[in-house]
Amino acid sequence: MTITQSVFVVPALLAVAHRQGYFDSHGVDVATVHTPSSISQRTDLDDGVVEVAVTATDNLLAWNATGSDVVLIGQIETTTDLALTCRAGLGSPKDAGRIRLAVDAPTNGFAIVAYAMLADPALAAGYDVVEIGGVRERLAALGDGSADVTLLAPPLDQAAMEQGMSVVRRLSDWLPSYPGLGLVTTRRSLNHSRDKLQRYVSALVEANDWMRTATATDLTAALAESGIGGAAAESVAARIPSSLAPTVDAFHVLETLRRGTGAVIDGVPSAESMVETGLVDDAHR
Known part of the structure; x- marks a missing residue:
């Protein structure tokens, strides 16, 4: 079966x-x-x-x-231990001015979490949504520079940090419910x-x-x-x-x-x- x-x-x-x-x-x-x-x-x-x-x-x-x-x-x-992650060379979303946010789908899923996090003016000045796909695809987009920020989950957040990327906020700390x-x-x-x-x-x-x-x-x-x-x-x-x-x-x-x-x-x-x-x-x- x-x-x-x-x-x-x-x-x-x-x-x-x-x-x-x-x-x-x-x-x-x-x-x-x-x-x-x-x-x-x-x-x-x-x-x-x-x-x-x-x-x-x-x-x-x-x-x-x-x-x-x-x-x-x-x-x-x-x-879900989601990590808001910036590409290598970008310490914070706000450092890039208007950022490119990589999402799976723009109207559902973890994209809603990213929008809520980036609504904090201390974190980002503004963003454009780039529809990329799943978590592996989004990590690749950070790696090749076609996106600036995305949400990643373990173990890919660790892989991102090993590539010089930075985690700026974790969902488990920000909204544990x-x-x-x-x-x-x-x-x-x-x-x-x-x-x-x-x-x-x-x-x-x-x-x-x-x-x-x-x-x-x-x-x-x-x-x-x-x-x-x-x-x-x-x-x-x-x-x-x-x-x-x-x-x-x-x-x-x-x-x-x-x-x-x-x-x-x-x-x-x-x-x-x-x-x-x-x-x-x-x-x-």
Whole structure:
């Protein structure tokens, strides 16, 4: 039984679930699509190319307001450790006057976080939005000088600093209530592929329980085997949730942030209709 997941970068939880054998124990093979952008990820979900995706929960607000039917079935970290990062040679966004801000998509996802951060006049004098794509693509844009500032997540923030780039603000310090990456699927997949999804989510729940209770030595070793070390491993360890259960509160935080940046979307379904707790609940039974 195979399930296809869409990710920008394979998150630690998914990597640990694979390496520790939790997917195998639940009888599910996992195929991975590395998406270049949230636009591609949405298309793959809508078209049934993938059954599940890891994405910014904010994406659901924009997607579902414009025809998708995507639901949040899990939250894989307490918050997302996003880092507002400047290209090499630029110590602060304000040093460049009007900057070029690299985003995945201009109306959803982490772009809203960047807009809120850069609304601080002490941080930036103004910006132009450059639509680049996923986190790897945005790091490359900083590297080749086609953008000045973007948001990066571990381990790519560490890679950026190793290339002489600078982190000027972290989301986990600025807005610690911001929801971590979401695990999402479509209502169609939920109805037609529930058994596969249940096996997949149950494996992740067990992997999260293991990560939460493992010794620091064992967790560090497991993350290292997945290519996650240093500051990125520390970030993962600090953000392991007590439960993967999705919450309505996550959407309330996102809606408040959008109101503050003037990015409210018309036609967004209720938060309650975009949350499906059943898979995580059943994994605990």
